[in-house]
Amino acid sequence: MNIQTSKSDRTYDAIVIGSGITGGWAAKEFADKGINTLVLERGRDVEHQKDYPTASKPPWELEYRGAVSAKRKAEYSYVGKFARAENVHFRLKDGEQPIVTEKPFRWVRGYHVGGKSLLWARKTQRWSEFDFEGPARDGYAVDWPIRYKDLEPWYDHVEKFIGVVGNRDNLDILPDSIVQPAFELSHIEKHFQSEIMRQYKDRHVISSRMAHLTDPQQIHKDQGRYRCMHQKMCNRGCVFGGYFSSNASTLPWAAKTGNMTLRPHSVVHSIIYDEQKGKATGVRVIDANTHEMIEYYARVIFLNASTFNSNAILLNSTSARFPNGLGNDSGVLGKYVAWHNTRARVTGWHKGFKDKKTLGKTPGGTYIPRFRNVHKQDTDFLRGYSVTIHSSRDLEADKNVIGSELTENILNPHLGDWEIRMLMTGETIPIEENHVRLHEEKTDKYGIPQIVFSCDWQENDMKQLADFHQQCGEMLDKAGFADFKATDSGRPPGSDVHEMGGVRMGRSEKTSILNEWNQVHQCKNVFVTDGSCMTSTGTQNPSLTFMALTARAANYAVEEMKRQNL
Amino acid sequence: MSMNRREAIKGLSLGLAQISGLGLSVNAYALFQERDGDPIIPAQYRALISQIADTLLPEVDGKGALAQKVDVFLVNLFEQCYEEDKQALLINQLSHLDERAKKDFQKSFGMCSQEQRETLLIAFEQSDDDSEKEFFEIIKKETIKGFETSQVILEQHYGYQVAPGFFKGSVDITNK
Numbered sequence: 084m085n086i087q088t089s090k091s092d093r094t095y096d097a098i099v100i101g102s103g104i105t106g107g108w109a110a111k112e113f114a115d116k117g118i119n120t121l122v123l124e125r126g127r128d129v130e131h132q133k134d135y136p137t138a139s140k141p142p143w144e145l146e147y148r149g150a151v152s153a154k155r156k157a158e159y160s161y162v163g164k165f166a167r168a169e170n171v172h173f174r175l176k177d178g179e180q181p182i183v184t185e186k187p188f189r190w191v192r193g194y195h196v197g198g199k200s201l202l203w204a205r206k207t208q209r210w211s212e213f214d215f216e217g218p219a220r221d222g223y224a225v226d227w228p229i230r231y232k233d234l235e236p237w238y239d240h241v242e243k244f245i246g247v248v249g250n251r252d253n254l255d256i257l258p259d260s261i262v263q264p265a266f267e268l269s270h271i272e273k274h275f276q277s278e279i280m281r282q283y284k285d286r287h288v289i290s291s292r293m294a295h296l297t298d299p300q301q302i303h304k305d306q307g308r309y310r311c312m313h314q315k316m317c318n319r320g321c322v323f324g325g326y327f328s329s330n331a332s333t334l335p336w337a338a339k340t341g342n343m344t345l346r347p348h349s350v351v352h353s354i355i356y357d358e359q360k361g362k363a364t365g366v367r368v369i370d371a372n373t374h375e376m377i378e379y380y381a382r383v384i385f386l387n388a389s390t391f392n393s394n395a396i397l398l399n400s401t402s403a404r405f406p407n408g409l410g411n412d413s414g415v416l417g418k419y420v421a422w423h424n425t426r427a428r429v430t431g432w433h434k435g436f437k438d439k440k441t442l443g444k445t446p447g448g449t450y451i452p453r454f455r456n457v458h459k460q461d462t463d464f465l466r467g468y469s470v471t472i473h474s475s476r477d478l479e480a481d482k483n484v485i486g487s488e489l490t491e492n493i494l495n496p497h498l499g500d501w502e503i504r505m506l507m508t509g510e511t512i513p514i515e516e517n518h519v520r521l522h523e524e525k526t527d528k529y530g531i532p533q534i535v536f537s538c539d540w541q542e543n544d545m546k547q548l549a550d551f552h553q554q555c556g557e558m559l560d561k562a563g564f565a566d567f568k569a570t571d572s573g574r575p576p577g578s579d580v581h582e583m584g585g586v587r588m589g590r591s592e593k594t595s596i597l598n599e600w601n602q603v604h605q606c607k608n609v610f611v612t613d614g615s616c617m618t619s620t621g622t623q624n625p626s627l628t629f630m631a632l633t634a635r636a637a638n639y640a641v642e643e644m645k646r647q648n649l
Numbered sequence: 650m651s652m653n654r655r656e657a658i659k660g661l662s663l664g665l666a667q668i669s670g671l672g673l674s675v676n677a678y679a680l681f682q683e684r685d686g687d688p689i690i691p692a693q694y695r696a697l698i699s700q701i702a703d704t705l706l707p708e709v710d711g712k713g714a715l716a717q718k719v720d721v722f723l724v725n726l727f728e729q730c731y732e733e734d735k736q737a738l739l740i741n742q743l744s745h746l747d748e749r750a751k752k753d754f755q756k757s758f759g760m761c762s763q764e765q766r767e768t769l770l771i772a773f774e775q776s777d778d779d780s781e782k783e784f785f786e787i788i789k790k791e792t793i794k795g796f797e798t799s800q801v802i803l804e805q806h807y808g809y810q811v812a813p814g815f816f817k818g819s820v821d822i823t824n825k
Contacts, residue, residue, distance in 0.1 A: 141811050142798040148722060149798075152729040270819035312812040438822050442808075445816035478807055482793060486767050490709040493796060494806050498822070 090380065095121040095344070096644070098366055098381040100351050100396065103198025104626050105613045105633040106387035107329030107337070108241070110345075112637035114337035118644070121379055122337075123349040123368060125388075126194035129173075129201070131307075131330045135320030137169050145169070170318050173201055180527050187575035188536040190391060190582075196347055197330035198389065199580065200626075202318050205294045205326050205446070206471070207247050208623035209238050209258045213457055217510075218619050221456075221465055224419060224513045225589040227618045228599035231258065237631040245327040245630070246303050248311075248447070249292030256287070257452040257623075263298040265290040266447030269474045270439040271501040276449065278562035285457070286558075291450045291471070294327035294627075306332050315444040326446070348372050350529050351392075353400040354384060354409055354609060362608045363409070369529045383608050383640050383649055386586075387633065390420075390614035391519055394585040395534050397596070397603075397611070398521045410596050410603035416586060418518040420538055421620045423581040424468070424509030426574055427548045429555035431567035433501040440476055440498055448473045453510075453622040455550065464546035468509035469622040470555065476501045503564070505555045509547045510622050511540075511576075513584050538576045581625055583617035601636040608649045612636045689728045689736055694743045698723050700759045701746075702792045704766040712801060719795035726791060735787070742784035746773065 099109045102124040113120040128134070142148055149168045151159075159166040162174045175192045182190060193199035212231045218224040235258070242261040249262040268276065268290055276288035295311040296303055308324030308331055317326050324331035337343040348371040355378065357364045365380035386393045394417050400409035408416045448471060455467030478496035482489060517539065521532035552569040559567045572578070589595020592604035597616050603609040612633040614625060621628070643649045690698070702714035702723060714720065727739055746769060750758040754765050761769065773785040796802055803809035 139811055141800065141809065142803065143800045147726050147730050148794065150726060150730040153732055154729075156730075267816055267818040273819065310814075312814045313816055314812045439819050440822055441816065441818055442820045443810075443813040443816040445818070447816075485705050485770060485789070486763065487707050487709055489793075490706045490713055493706070493793070493802070494709060494712060496806065 093378065094365075094380040095119050096381060097121070097383045097385065097640070098123065098379055099385045099387055100366065101198065101387035101389060101392070101613065102196045102329055102334060102345065103193065103387065103389060103613070104200040104203065104329060105629045106198070106385070107200065107333035108630050108633040109385040109387055109612065109637050110337040110343050111244075111333040112634050113641070114340040114342040116638075116641045117340075117342060118641060120337070120343045121381065122334075122343060122345045123351055123366070123379070124196050124198075124345065124347045125350040125371060126196065126198075126347060128345070128347045129196045129320070129330055131320070131324070131328075131335060132322050134330075135322060136172060137319045138316065138322045139314060140316075169316070170202065173318075173320075178528065181525075181533055183522050183525060183533050183535040185535055185537040186539045188538055189575050189577040190536070191577065191580045192389065196334065196345065197320075197328050200328040201320050201330060203328075203580075203626055204624055205317060206450070206624035207242070207245075207249075207260065207292050207294045207627040208450070208452070208469075209260060210234070210621050210623055210628050211256050211258055213256055213453075214619070214621040214623070217466065217621075221460070223465065224619050225587070225591070225594050228588050228590045228595075233599070234628070234631050234635065237635040238627065240634055241627065241630045243300075244302060245294050245332060246296040246299065246308075247292055247627075248290075248295045248297045250290055252287065252289045254287055254289075254452060256454075256457055257289075260292050262292065263296065263300075266293070266295075266297070266445050268449055269441050269445070269476075269501075270436055271433055271474045271476070271503055272449045272472065274433075274436065275472070275474075275503060275558075275562050279451075279558055282561050283454075283558075285454045287452055287454075288472075289450050289452070291448045293447055295325055295446060306336055308332065311446065313444045313446065315446050317446055350531070351388065351396055352376065352529070352531055353396060354386075355380075356400065356402040356404060356409060356606065358402065358404055363606055369531070371529070374529065382644060383610070385633075385637065385640075386609065386611040386615075387613045390582045390585065391534055391536075393611055393613055393615040394420075394519050395521060395532075397586060399532060405605075409609065410605045412605055413593050413595070415515075415594060416596055417520050418515045418585065419513035419587055420517045420519060420582065420584045421511045421513040421617075422538075422576050422583060423579040423620060423622075424511055424540075424544045424547060425507055425579040425581075426572045427507040427509075427551045427569070428572070429505045429552060429559065429567055429569045431503045431505070431555075431559035431564040433503070433563065434565045435563065436501055437498075455547075462546075462550060464543050464550065465512055466510040466543075466547075467622060468507045468547055468551050470551075471506045471508060472503060473506075474501065474503045500565075503559070505559075507548065507551045508579075508581075508622050508624070509544060509551065510620050512543055513587070513619060514541065519585060536577075540576065581614075581620070583614040583620050583625060586611045586615035587618045588616050589618060600639045601632060610636050610640060690724055690740065694740060695720075695724050697743050697747060697758060698727075698788070700766070701770070701788055702795075704763060704770060705789055705792045706796050707763060714792055714796055717796055717799040717801060719792055719799070722795040723788070723791055726795075738780055738784060739787065742773075742780060745781070746770075746784075 096119040099122045215227045219226040251259045311325035350369045352367040355365045398408040451470035453467040479499040480492040480496045525533040586596045588597040699720035706714035773781045
């Protein structure tokens with residue numbers, strides 16, 4: 084990369100920092116509106132189809148059948164046991180970005196074009212008014228500056244483009260999405276659904292809404308995407324584009340307009356603030372290969388670097404005007420971080436329905452939206468949790484023998500009991516103590532300060548967890564399950580990969596960093612629309628909401644540019 | 650750097666493959682992946698790994714550990730994916746197993762009957778010695794894994810399809 088280019092060559096209308104699920108959306112919206120956009124990605128390029136080395140490979144075609152060589156594993160010690168051949172190439176290499184954990188924290192990163200959009204769980208649930216009103220009603224965090232009606236058209240906009248499967252369930256707690264045909268439930272899930280709906284008034288068991296294509300529309304064909312082929316290999320990149328990712332969808336779309344420039348290997352150091360102009364003028368980038376610092380300029384900057392990196396970039400963007408980080412007069416930047424509690428699991432076994440089995444594979448599952456403390460406070464903890472359900476009736480073989488009996492057993496498997504697995508997604512409450520900040524001395528190999536993590540569970544989380552165990556056990560019991568097992572993984576915060584906040588939206592610049600359009604209160608041409616903007620966390624998988632917020636903010640930014648306000 | 654040696658091994662194994670009756674453990678050499686430096690698991694222990702895999706999952710209806718080339722998988726896995734301490738444990742116990750065979754049955758493991766081999770392996774499984782026990786657990790677990798993830802077994806016995814293109818949640822079982 085020639086960095087001797089003139090300043091005008093390095094000047095764009097908009098800069099988008101990050102190419103993940105929200106960066107891709109910012110890029111697409113800008114490119115569609117004719118905005119000359121630079122997308123900066125700290126990692127390498129990953130081109131749709133071409134750069135998915137393990138896509139569509141059956142187990143016998145994977146080197147070492149999916150195990151990772153010791154030599155390679157040594158490069159991914161932070162990833163540890165999660166290093167699998169299927170997608171180790173999309174994991175974080177040691178030494179890329181050391182962090183300081185004052186309290187245990189697991190930070191999952193996706194440093195390549197597309198980011199974690201290649202690896203996500205693809206669950207797409209809208210927030211409801213109960214979520215936006217939550218903090219104000221229950222007295223935590225600060226009031227959201229927007230409500231459901233503000234985001235509703237943008238949920239529509241995003242869903243039409245990405246493709247969402249599911250049913251129209253008509254629930255106040257989970258507004259309907261624009262859907263394509265849902266994935267079918269398994270026999271045991273259908274049974275569970277009918278029993279729970281019959282025996283509980285407040286609980287809804289629905290087919291998971293997911294960012295897959297079951298009936299591709301013209302808009303999806305125009306993206307070069309095809310129907311989901313039920314490979315169930317969705318964490319490797321999908322050659323069909325059967326699930327949504329930046330790589331399969333928004334980025335190639337933006338590229339096709341000719342208005343987007345994508346620059347991989349670009350680690351953003353900070354945002355440049357111009358004291359005279361009273362606004363940001365660009366960003367400082369460190370080239371990951373040469374370690375040279377390069378400046379890029381734009382009228383508008385979108386920060387979509389992932390929750391903690393967006394926090395860190397703002398904290399590192401210091402100036403005489405903002406000695407504590409860009410837009411941080413309030414001192415709340417980096418604070419009120421929250422996530423989802425996914426530690427709890429309940430597995431149940433049913434002895435019945437021996438005459439039924441499943442065929443094919445499903446990337447889907449079943450979902451129970453939050454039912455605790457919805458219309459009123461009815462427990463001794465705040466908020467609640469949703470339940471994600473998967474099930475199976477697998478072929479089993481007795482392997483407690485050796486010799487020809489073992490060969491025969493494996494060659495002649497039998498169907499086992501129906502099994503159902505219930506996973507918790509609990510809303511954690513943002514508090515000031517749970518925060519990230521920059522280390523005063525330690526830096527990474529780019530000379531950027533290391534991030535210090537100081538995040539811990541609260542008593543409320545443990546009460547929710549106990550209630551989840553108890554309620555799931557009760558539901559399984561009522562649905563006639565013979566046995567169940569409740570477990571707590573005890574994993575540290577961050578393992579959920581749903582980290583949010585630190586750059587929260589709010590009504591007042593005294594208590595929040597962003598306004599109702601995701602603009603930094605005190606630096607209006609900087610927008611932050613990834614998970615860091617979240618005021619509270621809800622119980623939904625958050626990516627759909629991040630995308631809707633991004634599309635809304637990007638379109639607002641374009642309007643403001645037209646009005647010469649930016 | 651060991652190019653010549655590698656070429657030599659390849660040539661040798663190709664030559665040997667022509668000769669019948671030497672068993673898959675020798676033919677399999679051609680399938681071992683190229684690696685840096687000397688092989689971690691010496692030749693006599695590779696043969697032993699093949700014999701153990703063959704004992705755990707002998708051929709039934711043309712399918713078994715050797716027919717599915719599980720021994721090739723095992724050697725590659727142990728050499729490339731296992732940490733040094735576990736590799737040392739495996740090599741020590743392989744040697745130990747062969748010695749036990751000689752002591753108990755006056756012949757090497759490879760020359761023992763299936764019944765004698767099973768007796769030896771079960772003694773390791775039920776041993777009070779942690780290393781013997783762990784050795785058995787590793788080699789059994791990985792042999793089963795290699796077998797169960799092989800194409801023929803997955804496709805013919807577990808209905809595996811890469812891209813079925815559908816999911817039916819509730820299908821009547823008619824055959825079984």
